[in-house]
Each structure stands twice: as C-alpha cells, then as structure tokens.
Amino acid sequence: MNNPATAQPDSPFDSQVVATAARPTRPMYWSVRRELWENRSVYIAPLLVAAVVLFASSLSTIFLPRRMGAVSALDPAKQYASVVTHYRMAPAPIMLVTFLVGIFYCLDALYGERRDRSILFWKSLPVSDRTTVLSKASIPFVVLPLIAFALSVVTQVMLLMLSTMVLLGRGVSPATWWAEVRFFQGLLIMCYGLTVHVLWFAPIYGWLLLVSAWARRTPVLWAALPLFVIALVEKLAFNSSHFGSMLKYRVIGAMAEAFAVNPQHGGGGNIDRLSQLDPAKFLSAPGLWIGLAFAAVFLAAAVRLRRNREPI
C-alpha cells in the first residue's frame, strides 16, 4: 500500500514537528479542574458540614444567654467557656469530612475512569499518565486541605461575629472574648495541623490511589483486605500485633508526633497554644519519612499501572 506520490522530501510531518508549539497548554491545571468538575463532593460535602456546624453553633450561641438564665447571668466566664469550645471545635468536623471525602475520592479516582471506559478518551489526549495521577493526588494532598482551611476560617469568622453581636446585645464587652479566642494564633495552629496531617496521611492516600489503579472491582475491599489479612496472619503465626499497631500509629500517630500534648488529654480540641506545636519533633520522626517514602513508591506504581490499564 505504498504510495510513491507522497514520498516527497518536505512531508507534512517535518513541518508539523517544527510547528509543535502551536498553543500553550496547561495540562496539570486543567486536569485538576476536570477532577473538581467530576467530583463536586470534594467541595460540596465540606461546605454542607460547615453550614451544619455554623447553624448548630449559632443556635447554641444565640440561646446561650437565655439558657444560662439568671443562674450565671453575671458570670460571663462560663459563657465564654461554652462559646470558646464551640469556636475551637468548629474546624474539627470540617477537617474530618475532608479526610473522609479524600479517602472515597482516592478509591474511585483511577478506578471509575476504567469502569466507565472514559479512560480511553483521557488517554486519547496529550496528557501523560504522570500528570493524570499527580493531578488526582493533588485533590487529597492540596485541594482538600485548602478547602478545609478556607471553610474553617470562614466558619470561625462568622461564629466570632455572631458571638460578638450576641455579647454586645447582652451589654457585655466582647474584648475579653476576643482576647480568649486568639484568632490569628488559631489560624497558625490550623495551618500546622493540616500540613502535618497531609504529610502523615500521604501513604494512606498513595495506597488508596494505587489500589484504585489496580483493582478490577471493589477497590474498597482490596484496599482494606490485605491489611486485615497481614494483621491476622501475624496474630495467628506469631501471636503479635506489630502490623496492627503500625496501622494505628499511621492513623492517629500524627498528633503525638507533631504536638506536645499531654497524653491524658489527647485529642485536637486541647491544642490552643503555639507552644504545643512541635515541628522539630515531627520532622525528626522516622514515621514521617518512612510514610512519605511509601507514598512516593505507591504513586510511582500507580503511574505505571495507569499506563497499562484498560477499560474493565
């Protein structure tokens, strides 16, 4: 089927190779936007939770003076304590839901495109597998933490304004309340906490992305089952539970490694001072670096798998 007529020296291939820089493209940017178009739960779920937190906390704040009634009407300290708790706790559910959304997002990220066959369309475009996998990883690693941070800040600002108005309405000066809240310090702690957790959870997200690139069905099961099996085998064979405690350490260990907390009062609610942040301890924790190494390996493997994968 050779066509001698086309054997000219200046075939269009050559000229087009030169003209390759036709239009600037931003594959990474558009791939991330694409993810947000497809997975609206990434911002809708945290938004809903933030709305619920705001609604419930404002109810409590508004009815607070009435509830406390005459008994402690003259004891603003107790009112402060309650409002401060609401204010401090507001980001916790928002961050929890972004973590959960991240888990479910990762499990579906490289699995859904194979199931609905759209992977063939994505692969027909000049976007590398590495860009695709990294753009998907950026959702739990960058986008979700940013959303959690922004929504937490907005929620806290609104709670702050609301409680100030309520206090002013009661004729109480909000100055003490503001001093107690330490808004900017809170922002810093939140930033630190989110960063620490993203880094700490990195292997979890990496593992989930890897499984979603690999599994032919039920990625949830494939993500969890091997861990259970390893733990079970270890228990039965050696009557030990190192693997289990390693997993537990991965899930909840960040608090202990990154903050100077009194173990008896463990939990995020108690962190309210900058002095409790311990970045030096966190950065020197082997668990952090081992985890990051695992995350890198998982992601690299996911890129390789994605290259091989076909619709299921």
Next chain:
Amino acid sequence: MACIEARGLRKAFGTTIALDGVNLRVEEGRILGIVGPNGAGKSTALHTILGLTPYQGELKVLGRDPWTERDLLMRDVAFIADVALLPRWMRVSQVIEYVAGVHPRFDGAKAESFLAKTAIRRASKVRELSKGMVAQLHLALVMAIDATLLVLDEPTLGLDILVRKQFYDSLLNDYFDRSRTIVVTTHQIDEIQDVLTDFVFINGGRIVLESSMEAFESRYLEVMVNPENVAAARAFRPIHERPVFGRSILLFDSADRGQLAALGEVRTPSIADLFVAVMGHEAGEAKEHLHE
C-alpha cells in the same frame, strides 16, 4: 517517512495471542480499513498504535514509540473508539474547555462552529445526549484537532444509518486531506468501501491479506452466471461461490476478465464478499489440518 510502521508486532494476553507477528506499513495520506472477525486482534492492533498497550516487536507511529511517548504522540493523533467513552458526567462546554486546555492543536472555535450545525446544546451533559449526538460531539472534537493521524475504532457502532452516513461524509469532506492519514476498523465495511484507499484483513492476530483499493479492483472480480454456465465458470477456479436467486456469483482472483465476461456479468466485488471468501478459505484450511 511512513505514518505507521510495524514489524513483527506481537501481543499476548496470558495464553491468548492477540497479535501474532503483524507487519504493517501505512504511508501518509492513506485511508486504511482494518477488517476482521470479532476477536481477530483489530482493537489490539489499534491500541498498540495508540500506545494504550505494551507490545513486542517494532512499532513506530509518526516516528515515535507509542508505548513510551503516548502523551507526545497524542498531540498529532486523534482517536475515536465507540461512542461510549466520552465521560457521561461532563458538560459539552466542559469537554471543549478541557480539550482546549490540554491540546496544543485544538481549535475551540472550529469545534463550536461544527456543533452549531447540530442540535447539541453546550449546557447538556454527555449522558443527556443521544448516541448520535455523542458521535457528533466526538467528531466535532476530532475535526477541530489538527491531527496527522486519525484512528477510528468502530466509530459508528450502534448508530443508525443516517448518522453513520453523515459521520463519514463530514470526515471526508471537512477533515480529510492528503496530508492526513486515517485508520479505521468497522463491521460495516461495505459502507466505507468507497472511502478507503487501502485495507487489510486480519484474523487470529495475523494479517491475512493486504491491498490497496486500486490493486483490489484490478485483481479481484465477480461474475454472476446462470446455472448453465456455472460449470464453465468453475473451470477458472473461483475462490468463492454463492447462490443468489437461482444464479451463482463466483469470485475470482486474478482471472481473465475477457473470458469470464462471456459467461456472465462481471463486476468489482465488495470487500465484504472478498472477506467472506478469504475467511471461509482460511476456515476450510484449518478444518483440513484438523482432519489430517
């Protein structure tokens, strides 16, 4: 430089051999039809060309190795598999925006003007479109890409005949020129016989027959003969024979046109008929081997 050049292309899925030493050379400006029964290796062949699957052997597409350079290759290659693969959740406007954002050779205005001629609304989601509309949308995207090679894998599967016709008309009139190359697989091979410049038959992962249309038209002929002339016609050793309304149609490979014309009406066969003849022959041979 050939657009596609494959030597000894092999691909196995476990113990199933999908491609068994395929040699193929497609020059630019050709429209190649790949014809074969289900499971013959057509899609696998296209997937190796597109860098969607690893392979053994030598393969260069536009001078690149598709497996290691898929993302670079896809700047110059456009691909339509069946209509099911556009993401169903995406809006038409998002599809165009996204492709414009990642493809250096995509002309969004061109896609829009093509879509303006259809009933597709930009705010619709792909899942809300009919199958025909999805095909139109995909075609609009591909036509707006200034690609050198277009690969079509059963692009009109499940579409009605009007849409199929429209699809190939647009492709030929608005898209194809001599600097582009098109590779297409389809089961409705008769519909695109006039479109093709070359075709290959593929079966069991091997190329059984390859030919340009010019060579095909001069080499093969078909004669419709009345029953009384069948014996005489058979003397010219037809490669296939089928009865039609009491008469017989005999298919010949490199036979004497003048002598056969005396026996009945001579015409160019359809690729589909040749396909049936060649594949029937292959099956017969296989059977003989079994009996030996």
